[in-house]
Amino acid sequence: MHAKLERLAAAGIQLLPANGIASHYVFERGGFIALVEKTEAGFGAIGGAGVLTGKGMAVLVWRAGTPYLVARGYEQTATPEQVEQLRSFSTDLSAALAA
Numbered sequence: 001m002h003a004k005l006e007r008l009a010a011a012g013i014q015l016l017p018a019n020g021i022a023s024h025y026v027f028e029r030g031g032f033i034a035l036v037e038k039t040e041a042g043f044g045a046i047g048g049a050g051v052l053t054g055k056g057m058a059v060l061v062w063r064a065g066t067p068y069l070v071a072r073g074y075e076q077t078a079t080p081e082q083v084e085q086l087r088s089f090s091t092d093l094s095a096a097l098a099a
Contacts (some may be wrong), residue, residue, distance in 0.1 A: 001042045007096035033090040043097050049090040060086055
C-alpha cells in the first residue's frame with residue numbers, strides 16, 4: 001500500500017476528500033478525476049476517468065469522431081489537449097495502483 005501511495009504522489013495524483021462516498025476513493029490530477037473502489041486490501045477496480053465540473057464528473061464521449069465532455073446538464077467539446085491529459089491521467093493512475 002505504501003509503494004502505491006508513493007507512486008501516486010510521484011505521478012502528481014492526489015486523494016480528494018470524498019464526503020458521502022463510503023465505497024470509493026476519489027483521485028485527482030489537473031482537474032481530472034477517477035473513482036477507485038475501496039476494498040479490504042486497499043484499492044480495487046478503477047472507474048472511468050473524467051473532468052471535475054460544477055455539474056459533477058464529465059466523461060469523455062465520442063460523437064461522429066468529435067470528443068465531448070458530458071455530464072448531466074453539461075456538455076463541452078473536448079480539446080485534443082484535454083483528451084491526451086485524460087488518457088495520461090488514466091494510464092498513470094492505473095500504473096500507480098498496479099499490484
